Amino acid sequence: MSLHIETPLLESRPLSMLAGRSVWLKLEAVQPSGSFKIRGIGHACVEHHRRGAKRFISSSGGNAGLAVAYAGRRLGVAVTVAVPETATERAKELLRQEGAEVLVRGDSWQETNQFALTLLGPGDAFLHPFDDPLIWQGHATLVDELAGAGCKPDAIVLSVGGGGLLSGVAEGLRRHGWNDVPLLAVETEGAASFRAAVDAGQTVALARIDSIAATLGAKRVCEQALRCAREHPVRSLLTTDLDALDACERFLADHRVLVEPACGAALAPLYQRAPELADFDKILAIVCGGATATLEQIRAWAGR
Structure with a gap:
């Protein structure tokens, strides 16, 4: 029995034109519970x-x-x-x-x-x-769907909070022999526990979370996320709260889907034309979703 649905996979014309390369979206925001x-x-x-x-x-x-x-x-x-x-x-x-x-x-x-x-x-x-092998196994089905659609990207952009999505996607890539597809793991600057772990060579606890992207607010990523970074090509990217919020608004205008700032973090490098994307011709962004955000709240945060 499966409780999730197979989500739409589509090429984003607005983001592809902006980035000057092919950008594809996995729309996890339309899952029944609102997220991946x-x-x-x-x-x-x-x-x-x-x-x-x-x-x-x-x-x-x-x-x-x-x-x-x-x-x-x-x-x-x-x-x-x-x-x-x-x-x-x-x-x-x-x-x-x-x-x-x-x-x-x-x-x-x-x-x-x-x-x-x-x-x-x-x-x-x-x-x-986020810290459970059963959860990683379930998240790996996202890559099963990419493989079934014949869509192998040059890189996958995703948000990192506790590391469950990263761990699951890495497992799915291994399952299909896609070990050459790097993961671009994005965090907001005030919730960068994955970057801290990569820099330290071990998981470390942040003193505090200082980001409006609350669902990225795990003070310590799971050990599996750091293990994935050692065994699979993973690049750590940071973005600002303001760029994540801007990405939420722009994505709503472009695709008529409202996502939360934690998801906007993954979209921000695309909207900001981050230099880390320059090496890839076909990029897949995981639009992880978020059911609790409202447009009013996003605009209030941006105003602050």
Whole structure:
């Protein structure tokens, strides 16, 4: 059973003209839960359900929590989602729409996650937002779809938060023997835990997250993401909050799809014509999505 859908793959005329090269989009923003997260989390939920789980527990007020809530509703499994005090009212409303119990605890995701772990009882399954081999296996299906469509890019641009998407896409590339396709891993400057890990040669915890791209706000990336950077060609790119927000607005105008700043981060190098793209003729951008962003909020952030 699969809870995600095969998403559209299309060539972006506006971005191709701007970049002077062929730019393709994998539109994960149209997944049922609003983001790519349902690929990996849906796969993990199906497996835990098969093993007899009676409740799913999550520690995310963002896309991961929404994916767990959607999966639980589809599978008929109760869901409890712990969210930090910074979670937006829209995020909590969307979680409740999916039938999830929402508990507000902690000032940061790390505190919320520790609280969520205390809820675990017999018959419960914990769904980590990004650090789980089952999740990486699910995310790898994105590359299966590219291969099925005969679309092998010269490079793939994606956002990095905790590293789950990067880990899954790298697994999918290995599966299809596409080890020559580099990943351009983009973070905002205030949430660059992957860059910090690459520079240090080991995962390190950021002192704080200073970025409006909240869903990129993992203080430490998973070990698997750093392992992927050692075993696969991965380039770390940084962008600013303002460029990520600008990319959200421009992408909405170009493609009539609203994405959150964490997704705008991956689009920003394309809109800003980053020099790191010059080596590639055919680029695929993963439009990872984001259900909790609103245009008003994006414009308010940009105004700040």
